[in-house]
Amino acid sequence: MARIGVFVCHCGENIARTVDCAAVAGSVADHPSVVCSVDYKYMCSDPGQNLVKDAITEHGLDGVVVAACSPHMHLKTFRRAASNAGLNAYLVEMANIREQCAWIHPRTPETTVKATDLVRAMVEKVKQNVPLEPIRIPVTPTALVIGGGIAGIQAALDIAEAGRDVIIVEKEPSLGGHMSQLSETFPTLDCSQCILTPRMVDAYQHPRIKLYTYSEVEKLEGYIGNFEVTIRKKGRSVDIDTCTGCGACMEVCPSKKALDEFDMGLRTRTAVYTPFPQAVPNKPVIDREHCLHYKAEARAIARGKPVKAVCQKCAKACAADAISFDGGDELIKEKVGAVVVATGFQLYSVAKDQPEPYLEGYGEYGYGADPDIVDGLQFERLASASGPTGGKILCPSNGQAPKTIVFIQCTGSRDPAKGIEYCSGVCCMYTAKHAMLYQHSVHGGRAVVFYMDIRATGKGYDAFTRRAAEESGAEYVRGRVSAIYRADGKLVVKGVDTLGGEPMTVQADMVVLATAIRPQPGIKELAQKLSISYDQHGFLNEAHPKLRPVETNTAGIFLAGCSQAPRDIPDSVAMASATAAKVLALFSRSEMEREPQVAKVDQATCSGCFHCERACAYGAVEHLEVKDRRGNVLRVVAQINPGVCQGCGTCAANCPSKSIELDGFTDAQVFASIQALSL
């Protein structure tokens, strides 16, 4: 005979206002399996928990039902209390009489009847409960960081400094990300490279950090604590170890027409190149799309002709003999316990042609058609001392300083008609910075900023935008721009001043578009490889927008920086450190405990149809070969990996032969609860 205790919580007035808690406790007291039934003002408080513990000892309880709030809130609390009193934690259940009863009904006798019914249902469930033990999984204490921008570098350094190994995978030839392209940073106007490059070097030289540049994640298998990642190391054609970084190869390379990605296409580079002088590692790579040898090779293969060596001047010029044209991509496997996704952003390219049908672009602004209409990152390069103009702000078309410059904020952001409704968060600030840098560079020049609102909510941010408008002399015009075209050598910017209520035309020499932040191209494919979710724009989804902002719904995978949403540098760094804390907590023990409420397959009845495999969002279903004594495969059945299973129950609901049960939510438990309700 079961011996079950029922504990009804008032939750202050939250439950007691509408439910007669004493009556609930009283009416289940006569249930044949209930040996003790009490109500109390705050069951989750210390005295409340003691009530539960004492009753377990005193009445020798073999099951506990706490009628209170949602199990999301306090199930762990009461399970811990029961466990301390010697009762298996999984013999404790909660009846949710707050969210599912007290909060949503008026104070009537029926509400109390419903609360009683919910408690009875849980009593019947607990009678079917069996003791469960937490699953213990070994943990590989190495972290994989995808993306070597400021977020990835910060996460890697924090984890490595705490004594754990880190692997950084960066798809570009150098660490640094977009931050390395910036000129100065808001709100202090300190030089971006000056604060970033020491971090890049720290990460490169750290004994616990292994760096794969010019590499991408090919595949991720396994589960929290036990991932295996396959990394595609793209053919670099330059041996990093023997290369001295002297640069002789770049001097002789005759292919000079590739657009320089680091300078946002404002100048060209050679086919063998290092992205920028402070690159880490400071070793070149051969861009096979533009290299004369590789182009000739591709042509020869396409025509079925033998491949001959073409050009290869770089190899001849290399004193260290570090260049080889033979190697291709390399696939490397590494074992890791946690993954940090810090893949960063791209700017919404607002030229006429768009990658996605829902993005409209801004044909009316002429970006891409006129060289003096640039985006925010291009302006950063023009303002940067390491940029194509050596830090002088000059029009790309004629090399003259722009006497009038127009900045257009929210180009793409907050404009659902053009496909993006969100605020990119950083543009108000960087436009204010651009206006200041312009005033510092071109004395007496006129800067006009078209804006919708000024959103400057960070520390010192509002003072910064005010400085741009009030001290640097930028003209802030609240309004949008309808069209930009060239007439008589000037860019004619047609807009409206909505505060003055007048149309406004500015004859400008240069226009800077503060284009929206979008996630990196390829983010959706990466998310699919990692089994994590993303929103309609491709930003990766956090597990909870407030309480779990750096975790994903897949255990062991964390988010930092712009992969999750548009962020500035301080936020990206803070987020990266938060992921490091999460990763280090996971690595703090050699084994981790997981909830045992996972699915189990009855291999005797499983027909091997693998409906469950298709239904499982987490990739937890494996194939198990059932063999006879001689080792012949008799049939293949499903098996659930308890390390990966999240206990959602979708497989159990989908199984046509009813061969899957979810521990803690077996059919017997669920049916018993339902029957109690229908009484």
Added chain:
Amino acid sequence: MRFGYYPGCSLHATAREFSESLLTLVKALDVQLDEVEDWACCGASSAHATNHLLGVALPARTLAIAEGQGLDNIVAPCAACYGRLAGAAHEIEGDAALKGQVAEILKRPLGTPPEIINVVGFLQSLLPEIQPRVVKPLDGLKVACYYGCLLLRPHKVTRFDDREQPESMEQVCAAVGATPVAWNKRIECCGAGFSLSRTGSVIRMGREILDDARAAGAEAVVVGCPMCHSNLDMRQPAMNRGQAGAGALPVLYITELVGLAMGLDPKAMGLQRHYVSTQPLLDRLSTAVAVAEGEVS
């Protein structure tokens, strides 16, 4: 080939040459136009400025008749008619309650509305027929393709071309041997229906358009809308007044331009009806053709 056809009021009145050039052209191309029976005015712009429901119901009546006639599509050469017909179809399709209300008012069933085709899309689809019949290629005549507002906007209604950087008129003009110029005012408003009520604004707006076309080197402006045509053609003397170097700039319907390239009779196409004389342009083209054929040495 057969298409449904909705001439609209303008083509019977101020834009007779649009109608004449279109009908001459389709005859030469062996294309049959089946006119919607008992069609009514599309309502532009007075109906939808007066009452939204009237603005939808009036074109919906035409759509319902066309549907009953078994027409899959309707060519609406006037850009304003095109906008009203396509707009009504779009609204009705997106709003079941409105559709019911309009059907009740019209006392006619409303099914799937026919596809509404504007004159540029119509010519684009006929390019395979047109090109073999081009006998007098336009000798690189520099033309400024002027879209105005209604061929392209609102984009969710028209779904035609790129609303900010369109290419369709240029495509048609280039296919018949003209050279479209790159200019800035292609999609600006001409002032349209304010021609009578705010003539001063229309003259100012038109002047900016013509100035920009001239600055780009255009020898003619090509349009696909009777409103644009009447504003830029009829009001042009006022627009040019006091402008140094502002020579008369002929304004041609795109149908006229294509017809000229096909060697159709200018008079049959109504080119003599323009306020800004088209004669100098016709002379230039016939000389060019003569030179090409070696008749003049």
